Every structure is written in structure tokens, then in C-alpha cells.
Amino acid sequence: MSMKGKFRNLFGIDEEEYEIVEEEVGQDEYTPPTRSGKKDDKGNVVSLSSVQKNNKMVLCEPRSYNEVQDIADHIVNRRSVVINLQRVDTLQARQIIDFMSGTVYAVSGQIKKLGSQTFLCTPDSIEISGNITEIMEEVDPEQRW
Template sequence: MAGKKLWNKILYFLGIDDEEPPVPQYEDPLEIPARSEKGRVINIHQISKNRVTVFKPISFDEVKEISEELKNRRAVIVNLEGLDKETGRRILDFLSGSVYTLDGTVKKVGSGTFVFAPNNVDITGFNLDEIESGEDKKTIKI
């Protein structure tokens, strides 16, 4: 019987036999369920755990503690008044870089006072726009 199948295939290949070999029948392919994507789940209790921490650093050494708060996805308010210009600039530059890596924002809310917020915190308010538009954004007074 196996020899007959082979002979029929050879004849069909050469074009002598008109009979097509039987096409194997397959069952319907198994349906693989699509990988379900989990929706974004927001913990309601987490909202109450969010807090804002206020810092008034006296030296550059405190910048690590402030950036740890940002890394833990908490907003911080930093008051740089009373610092010498060089130290204030270094702290502002360091924290701006920290917030940038977290896709966050920096807003000036007063003379020498800034809010640094990670991307999970929105900063809104009409006074913020007035403060920003009233001063040259490239010049930050400390």
C-alpha cells in the first residue's frame, strides 16, 4: 500500500496521473487566548498616603535626603532663602536633575522657594502662572 502511494505521487509529479494526492485534513487550530492586559489599578488608600515635605537646607549635604523623597514619589517644597548664591545654585541644579530623571516638574512658588514634584503629582494654581510670567524664566533669584 505504501508503494502504491509512492507510485501515484511519482505519476502525479510527472504529469501522467490526473489524480491529486489527498490533502491532509487538519482540525481547527486551537484558539490561544490573547494575553489579557491588566488595567491600571489605583490604590485608593495610596492617595491618602501622599504627602508633601518641606525642606530648608543649610548645606549641600542635605540634598541627598531631599532627592530620596523625590525618588519615593513624594513632592517636596524647598526654601533656599538664606543660603549663599553658590550653594543655592548647586542644590537647585542637583534637584532639577533628580526631578528630570523622574519625569517630574519644578515650579517656583516664591522668592527662593521651589516645588519639586515627580510625575505622579500635578502642580496647579493660578498664582504659579503669575509668578512664572512675571519674571525672566532663565534668571532664577535665590
């Protein structure tokens, strides 16, 4: 056996002949190839540009509970939201966080506390990693949440 044959056996390369079969595609079945993209699980081509357009973050500073629906709409539209609750009283701030927790849960997202009155809400397409610790010295228990 020649050296070339040994390499073919070593790497599993066979010299079998393959028959090339061409299939005719009708007009209804033809889909033009896309310029850039990757294949998903079903073999369809997915455009990467549509995935990257949704990377937006919205900063919100509500003044009342009435603005919570607009904030929740950002999460439903797959945008991350940072909420600063310094301009609302404690009762309304708790109501806003309760509403946003439900919204985030509905879209399988996450909510994290960034500061004493600042929260980050993200949809399921954004992953949050890490923690921010807060030292609570002599803070009124009513102000904690």
C-alpha cells in the same frame, strides 16, 4: 408584532438563549477578591488605599549643599517637596536647584518656582497647574535664577 417585541427590536435586545458554562478553578489559580479597588488595564485589581497613602508633602530648608541628597530621596520616594533656600548662599542654592532639577527630570516630575528662593518639586504622580508671577524690581542680576 407586539409592543414588547418592538421595544426589543428598538433597543437591540434579542431573545437568544445563552449557555452557561462553569469552569473549575484549581487551587493554584484562585485569587481571593479584594474589598475595594479598581481594575487596571490587565484586569488585575488595584487597591486604591495604596495610591492615596503617597500624598505627602515635605518642607525643607537646607543649610548647606550636603543636605540635597536627603531632599532628593523624598522625590524618589514619590513625595512633593517645598524647598526654601533662604539659609544658603547663592552659589549653594544654584547647586541645590541644579541637583534637584536632575532628580525631578529622572522621575519625570516637575519643578516650579514659588518665590524668590522657594521651589516646589513634585514626582510624576502629582500635577502642578497655574503660575505664580514675581515682580523683580531693582534686584541684583546675580540674585536672579
